[in-house]
Amino acid sequence: MRSLIDICDLSKEEINEMIAVATDIIARPDAYSEKCKGKKIATLFFEPSTRTRLSFEAAMYELGGNVLPVPGEALSSAAKGESVADTVRVISSYADIIAMRSPKEGAAFVAAESANVPIINAGDGGHCHPTQTLADLFTIYREKGTFDNLTVGFCGDLKYGRTVHSLITALSRYQNVKIVLISPEELKLPNYVKLGVIEKTGMAYEETTDLEKAIPDLDILYMTRIQQERFDDRAEYERLKDAYVLTAEKMQAAKKDACVMHPLPRVNEISVKVDADPRACYFKQVENGKYIRMALILKLLEEAKNPARENLLAGTDVFESEEGCENPRCISRTEQELPRLFKVVDKSAGVFRCVYCEKRKRF
Numbered sequence: 001m002r003s004l005i006d007i008c009d010l011s012k013e014e015i016n017e018m019i020a021v022a023t024d025i026i027a028r029p030d031a032y033s034e035k036c037k038g039k040k041i042a043t044l045f046f047e048p049s050t051r052t053r054l055s056f057e058a059a060m061y062e063l064g065g066n067v068l069p070v071p072g073e074a075l076s077s078a079a080k081g082e083s084v085a086d087t088v089r090v091i092s093s094y095a096d097i098i099a100m101r102s103p104k105e106g107a108a109f110v111a112a113e114s115a116n117v118p119i120i121n122a123g124d125g126g127h128c129h130p131t132q133t134l135a136d137l138f139t140i141y142r143e144k145g146t147f148d149n150l151t152v153g154f155c156g157d158l159k160y161g162r163t164v165h166s167l168i169t170a171l172s173r174y175q176n177v178k179i180v181l182i183s184p185e186e187l188k189l190p191n192y193v194k195l196g197v198i199e200k201t202g203m204a205y206e207e208t209t210d211l212e213k214a215i216p217d218l219d220i221l222y223m224t225r226i227q228q229e230r231f232d233d234r235a236e237y238e239r240l241k242d243a244y245v246l247t248a249e250k251m252q253a254a255k256k257d258a259c260v261m262h263p264l265p266r267v268n269e270i271s272v273k274v275d276a277d278p279r280a281c282y283f284k285q286v287e288n289g290k291y292i293r294m295a296l297i298l299k300l301l302e303e304a305k306n307p308a309r310e311n312l313l314a315g316t317d318v319f320e321s322e323e324g325c326e327n328p329r330c331i332s333r334t335e336q337e338l339p340r341l342f343k344v345v346d347k348s349a350g351v352f353r354c355v356y357c358e359k360r361k362r363f
């Protein structure tokens with residue numbers, strides 16, 4: 001039995017297979033309409049969502065299965081203090097697979113260690129959002145036919161934008177991909193992605209604050225929302241919220257075959273006038289997301305025929321510490337019974353990272 005916590009849980013070959021299945025679902029929907037007959041997906045969303053939750057639910061219905069929606073944290077027993085581990089263990093008794101979103105970074109990892117059914121991470125705080133990345137990759141594949149030799153600009157909130165972290169991680173595995181990181185100083189990419197993914201893999205990158213200067217070189221421009229809900233300081237959000245607005249005028253400098261993406265929801269960062277531009281792909285991403293999630297559900301339910309839970313820390317050098325993670329959004333900070341586990345990054349330099357949220361720590 002496997003779960004999907006991070007996009008790297010899937011190999012490139014597995015992603016290619018899922019893209020092939022999603023493409024076939026689009027071509028032959030009737031062939032899949034009873035594939036999940038008798039199966040149920042629980043959608044456990046403790047943060048707001050429109051696309052991800054509904055696309056999982058639509059995906060399961062279109063596969064002939066059923067949905068058990070959990071109506072938010074306030075109406076579940078999490079509001080009485082039930083842990084993530086206990087919550088998913090209970091839901092495992094009712095559902096065959098669980099898609100979950102939590103503000104706690106590392107929640108999906110903890111859930112996958114406890115559940116008796118596959119867990120799909122539908123977003124854990126500012127950490128990861130691997131199924132959005134599958135939707136993004138499927139969109140890139142449908143628009144460009146390849147993941148290699150692309151220059152991809154990421155613009156906006158690169159600090160808290162979990163979709164950015166997951167997509168950069170995914171793209172780092174392809175050939176000759178260059179990324180351009182466009183953000184205000186305050187919202188630059190966190191070190192666990194910059195050091196742990198970009199510099200570790202030798203991926204070409206540059207950083208800038210200037211969107212207009214970057215646009216002409218980009219094959220893909222991935223715009224993001226400034227994530228209001230993750231700011232501790234409201235005044236800082238107000239100062240940064242309109243840092244970048246993509247307009248039809250700015251699009252004049254873009255390549256003729258450029259592709260503008262956005263995980264949505266947008267607030268103000270893409271003018272609605274850009275929607276009519278054939279290079280605007282963000283509503284295609286939404287639709288692609290349903291088909292690739294159908295492929296994911298099929299894959300994980302097939303693998304769940306072997307009930308042995310995958311060891312998520314297999315082959316990893318891990319140690320337990322007295323000291324906890326410094327990330328206030330890490331699940332280990334709010335669910336105090338969890339062991340404080342760290343992976344070794346560079347033992348001689350004393351660099352480790354939290355197994356739950358990946359924040360680096362020195363000992």
Ligand code: CP
Pocket residue numbers: 048049050051052053123132263264265
């Ligand atoms: N892209 C995305 O995660 O959208 P929702 O928050 O609406 O699910």
